[in-house]
Amino acid sequence: GAGVSQTPSNKVTEKGKYVELRCDPISGHTALYWYRQSLGQGPEFLIYFQGTGAADDSGLPNDRFFAVRPEGSVSTLKIQRTERGDSAMYLCASSSGLGGQFFGPGTRLTVL
Amino acid sequence: GENVEQHPSTLSVQEGDSAVIKCTYSDSASNYFPWYKQELGKGPQLIIDIRSNVGEKKDQRIAVTLNKTAKHFSLHITETQPEDSAVYFCAASGASGTYKYIFGTGTRLKVLA
Numbered sequence: 001g002a003g004v005s006q007t008p009s010n011k012v013t014e015k016g017k018y019v020e021l022r023c024d025p026i027s028g029h030t031a032l033y034w035y036r037q038s039l040g041q042g043p044e045f046l047i048y049f050q051g052t053g054a055a056d057d058s059g060l061p062n063d064r065f066f067a068v069r070p071e072g073s074v075s076t077l078k079i080q081r082t083e084r085g086d087s088a089m090y091l092c093a094s095s096s097g098l099g100g101q102f103f104g105p106g107t108r109l110t111v112l
Numbered sequence: 113g114e115n116v117e118q119h120p121s122t123l124s125v126q127e128g129d130s131a132v133i134k135c136t137y138s139d140s141a142s143n144y145f146p147w148y149k150q151e152l153g154k155g156p157q158l159i160i161d162i163r164s165n166v167g168e169k170k171d172q173r174i175a176v177t178l179n180k181t182a183k184h185f186s187l188h189i190t191e192t193q194p195e196d197s198a199v200y201f202c203a204a205s206g207a208s209g210t211y212k213y214i215f216g217t218g219t220r221l222k223v224l225a
């Protein structure tokens with residue numbers, strides 16, 4: 001597709017459950033990023049992939065959060081034992097270099 | 113730590129007037145400054161960016177200025193239109209890597225017809 005796509009657009013889950021959020025970057029973009037955006041705030045960096053490897057995962061809040069990008073294209077953000085505080089918009093972005101990150105529409109996660 | 117402050121948090125202007133949003137960053141190593149427009153329920157859209165070796169950049173009705181000495185950068189929108197209404201975010205590249213953006217808290221712009 002022409003832009004970054006994310007699925008699902010909305011995810012409602014119960015506290016303690018496991019969720020997976022998927023990101024399809026722009027074709028050919030080697031860099032992929034995950035951000036989290038709380039209501040009324042700017043996006044906060046979670047993790048950055050260059051190719052298949054996580055070059056920087058310093059933004060992941062704790063070990064319940066994990067992300068993979070096994071073939072250097074699609075990425076999945078995984079959250080174990082979800083908590084109500086995990087509720088937020090999860091944004092994925094991709095870029096072809098060190099600038100110009102292009103964002104997807106996001107996945108709104110609600111933990112009941 | 114690295115920080116980006118953005119003002120104002122809300123801004124209302126009459127259609128046709130200009131709008132200015134200002135940001136201040138803390139890390140002198142930041143060298144890339146993008147601006148994003150976010151409409152309700154959508155992801156942020158890159159509208160303009162500037163690198164530290166340039167003082168000003170313009171794209172039709174949108175311009176961005178950068179003062180590296182003062183660590184300030186601003187977004188200027190001229191001849192505002194109702195479709196410019198959205199939340200605007202500034203960002204600065206972080207010291208530990210130009211890929212790690214530090215975002216401001218956003219400005220909700222309302223253009224009144």
